[in-house]
Amino acid sequence: MTKLRSDETVTMQSVAVAAGVSPMTVSNTFRYPERVQEETRQRVLKIAAELGYIPNHAAGNLASGQSRVIGAVIPSIKNSSFYNYVRGMQDHVATEGYQLILKLADTLSQEASAIRTFVGLRVAGIALVGDEHESDVKTLLRKTGVPVVESWVHENPFDMAVGYSTSDATRVITELLIERGYRRIGFVGYQGDVSSRFTERVPTFKQSMEKAGLDSYRIFLVDQADGFGAGPKALEGLCAIDPDLDAIVCPTDIVAAGVLFECGRRGWKVPERLAIAGWGDYEIASEITPGLTTVQPHSYEMGQRAMSLIIERAAGSGATGMMVDTGFHIVKRASA
Amino acid sequence: MTKLRSDETVTMQSVAVAAGVSPMTVSNTFRYPERVQEETRQRVLKIAAELGYIPNHAAGNLASGQSRVIGAVIPSIKNSSFYNYVRGMQDHVATEGYQLILKLADTLSQEASAIRTFVGLRVAGIALVGDEHESDVKTLLRKTGVPVVESWVHENPFDMAVGYSTSDATRVITELLIERGYRRIGFVGYQGDVSSRFTERVPTFKQSMEKAGLDSYRIFLVDQADGFGAGPKALEGLCAIDPDLDAIVCPTDIVAAGVLFECGRRGWKVPERLAIAGWGDYEIASEITPGLTTVQPHSYEMGQRAMSLIIERAAGSGATGMMVDTGFHIVKRASA
DNA sequence: AGCCGCAGCTCTTCAGCCGTG
């Protein structure tokens, strides 16, 4: 004997004794119900419930090398952008008898630490956002062979990916503004080390403008951490480039809302003085006045598909390199 | 032999062989570095890194009966209300060498399922929000003896609690409105099965009004799921009770922002025609115009203290029944 | 002081038992 664990610890063994069966029958009752006679099963289940028995996942994981837990790393919960993504993941795993656990990571090194925790836990799979990760953890993930899905990623998956083309969406929303007659269009991006799902929009914006014979120099970068506060800064920065700016493309609806609030302070009419396009179709986009014209990624579906890719792999089918395009659409409201 | 695991699985054993030491020395290197000679430790660490070794938490948990993982159940990430709470938790556990994992649960039964997952994982402790939980899981938690902290709870903890008095905050914000000369004050609450941290505000509001000799019948309940949309509904409902309503107390800044947007649509000046008080000091409270006067709970500290209570208990000190009051303060802005 | 061997944590895989048709 080694441990000074309380004697009252409820184990499979104690359930077995109380139910008058072997531990194996208890195990089978939970894992392969069809292998156990109805009557026996009911008895075991009843006893287990009475004793408050919950199978020790650590022991099961160790013995079987399998897990029904999937880990997801989420960049932030500061705003609602990942709400539907997480709901999609959660709803899908529930239907398959899996469990989802989350870790938050604002930076690459936090992401790396979260991944190490998940690997230590020997989860069935890992869902990441974006395609930039520390090279050490990439090596680690390769070595362990755990299924990994990158979300919001549209090409060159590390393992598997689910997402949509931010380039396509940038082109479509820019062309929409051009079509509606705006000419002096400004673009707001994020500065510093941000995900490529933001940085790859800039060249596409330029191309779309140039293709229409328009100038593409109205570009201003803000700090991703600024939230709503980025709006006023962006507007000021773009007005310094061109005081006659007539439209603005924002990296998120939060920034767009910040711009809209600032227009309110300045007494600028939207969209008459300035048209505003957002990104993400957050709840606020439909609630403020005027409503925000914005890109709606299909985040809920993205979450669902991310989980189904992992579960398929864990179940034996599925393969590395799989990619799913969940698309996007433009929600047209009054702001642009 | 049992498993058909890949032979390349990196275990403590394989690290030990490669480093020319026993498995126990590898174990000590990770868990009790001071027990191992500097030179040996460096060698083991180097080999471990080369092989991409991550200790199997399941095996360690099983062998030691301990865990460095803490589970937290969060009601929602739809808006930013729990952002600082989670940051506080995460920052604190990191300093203590623990890891935080999250599960989202919108309903009591989802919470129960999340708790069962955490118990199955044999986490070191569990952080919950609010004081309402399924009675089955309460029994289960009692039986397992896992440390549990309830947050946003100010009295009668199930095990331990950290929070502030929503009653006190309701009184203070109501008295602020009265002091500022508002008389026809309306109160917005949530209908249905919501946490007591919302329901207990109603009686306090009534008391505060009556104590000042004012009418307290201007009360309207909205659906918690409505988000910003609850604002217009609440305003309409309260105007039906009293068209000359001059101030409104909202359950969250989101609802308050919804009311503010609706005032914009109606052409009502804030706070001249209607004063608005929010709750939570979300990011939007300082960004919209006018800024929202609101209750600022010290969520970051709440998260930190929740984790320290759990870690103390896991480390042997600490006791059931512990409670921490993290307080609150009122942020005065232009809306009221 | 620094390092090691043994036994054991709880569960699952697999082989096999026993009685029946």
Added chain:
DNA sequence: TCACGGCTGAAGAGCTGCGGC
């Protein structure tokens, strides 16, 4: 004779507590 349904026992899975050298 064998197949099959329902159950069981032995042997680890990878790690750590403890005592020994």
